[in-house]
Amino acid sequence: MNAARLAGQVRIVGTGLLGTSIGLALRHLGVDVILANRSPAALRLAIDYGAGREAAPGDDPALVIVAVAPDSTADLVAAELDAHPGALVTDVASIKGSILADLTARGADVARYLGSHPMAGRERGGAMAARADIFLGRPWVITPHALTTPAQERLIEALALDLGSTPIRLSPDEHDRAVALVSHVPQIVASLLAARLLGGSAAVPALAGQGLRDTTRIAGSDPELWMQILGANAAPVTEVLRAFRDDLDGVVAALEDPAAPGAPTRLAAMLTRGNQGVARIPGKHGSDARYETLVVQVADAPGELARLLTEIGEEGVNMEDLRLEHSPGAQIGFAEIAVVPEAAGRLAEALEARGWELARGGQTQGSTS
């Protein structure tokens, strides 16, 4: 067990996915975690899970983490500021500016409130889905305001680091504009795009490929949670949506009247700017220049993929990422294996020598047709 950077008791209010996951992670580090939930049954579940203990007389938490739905967050932060006058109170809601404004408006002691936002989650919520490791390697945004002290920032930073996250400092407004771009507008666009399929003919879903699956995947998210998030971040979201709509209008105009001056240029600019935008996103898809991808053909038979991975291990090559492409009904799949560029050529030769069929340097994900 590693020692926690955090010292003292931590109180977590709300034992859903995030609250319970934070509790589990802190308990692994030996921190004394006090859990609270208005539902005794939900509280019991999180305690049984090992995420912490019930409150007891004499508790004196140094840090309170409010981990409830966005539209209950300001209420509970205010209540905790009152109840624990010696504690720093933070929250984990995915919007920040409106919560601070709400607390300020109601005269809460915002000098002891420092909002934060761990950019982690899962498609299903609730304590049952909690896991100590969902924060590993994820950004944890800390949003200092005019009254925040360096010691308070260090405390939330210690929390983020204890959970394996990367702390990132942004003002509440910067945070809200950033998540509008990377999370809230993509959610709306994915939902609107998926909704369009409801008007299509019965043949349409059969033609769906990985491109459509990827662009619409997050449309499966929880509507109730998202209504709260979008409602609370309406101004930054509408600003991005309006710019998106202007661009969209330009595309529609160019398609409707391709002979108009500048129409082809506008389509080309849209596609090129899309190329440039996606290149800014770090991570596994498309733009991760750190790795080279080998695509290996794998028969759809038990043990074949295990044999491939065993043989990659025998070659002493570390696999950075793996994705399996497997068409329904096909007797064959493709394993896309990301490795450091230095190892790619050697591994390709070794695998071919071992009898594997592979296509070097390609990506089967997605189609341009």
Add this chain to the structure above:
Amino acid sequence: MNAARLAGQVRIVGTGLLGTSIGLALRHLGVDVILANRSPAALRLAIDYGAGREAAPGDDPALVIVAVAPDSTADLVAAELDAHPGALVTDVASIKGSILADLTARGADVARYLGSHPMAGRERGGAMAARADIFLGRPWVITPHALTTPAQERLIEALALDLGSTPIRLSPDEHDRAVALVSHVPQIVASLLAARLLGGSAAVPALAGQGLRDTTRIAGSDPELWMQILGANAAPVTEVLRAFRDDLDGVVAALEDPAAPGAPTRLAAMLTRGNQGVARIPGKHGSDARYETLVVQVADAPGELARLLTEIGEEGVNMEDLRLEHSPGAQIGFAEIAVVPEAAGRLAEALEARGWELARGGQTQGSTS
């Protein structure tokens, strides 16, 4: 080597990704494949690849496949109809109505033209990326028109089946409306969304998660090809885009004036319709009700994933799909394993008994926060 359903010579005009891949696949089946390309160097490359041979005096192809860029397709189909009066001519372009209209307008012998569209591709093009198996398990749309005979349909169906595809019959217009929905509009939306990132602050990309990566991945596609596709399918695409924009206007209005009558309902409807739309898409993400997903924690050490897959094989369970989630910098990853529901409970118990840590029934892909 399996026997081909196709009989006679096949001539392929254009030796890019699709033409060369079709040639490779047909050669594997022993079909006599004649290749043509206006560039002698490109032709040589495809022949060296094993995709077919050069034309020779006395060639008499039963089938000609035109596999060139969309805006050259009608020209070359017309030329091939003239040059091979005994052959059926097809093409593989991702738009169909405008090509048929163009051929009809110029008086080509459209009674011998039957368009088709293999829904397959890769992110990189060219003969070098060709692979005989890119059509396996993919839809291959066949678009009969008023003059098409059943024998002609059977010939293109034999081609699709020979290459491992699933033939789907649609009229040219049905095809164009369907691909507008599943491919062309998603491309535009992904490009516009990715382009919005260019206006964001420097902190934005660091906050990107899997949701943004997935929604924007196809924005990395080739602008030149997509200008042709969008230009040739402008009417169906603008129809879908206009409906999308109307929905978007409704969302913007609801966010700008949340107190307006119906505003919350409109947001909820948008999100719920997104849920319903994504549920229509078959495949691996989110909505594939055929399988249950086990998420297993795997240490980032050589051989660990191979050991997991070997042990799954030892339990006699067939893995339907696999995805590895691995955060940059994290010492741990998650293997998401899709299995038939009947096997999920037993496999979960067996893996836990073997010491694996797992979260049952969840998906780590994406975040709601």
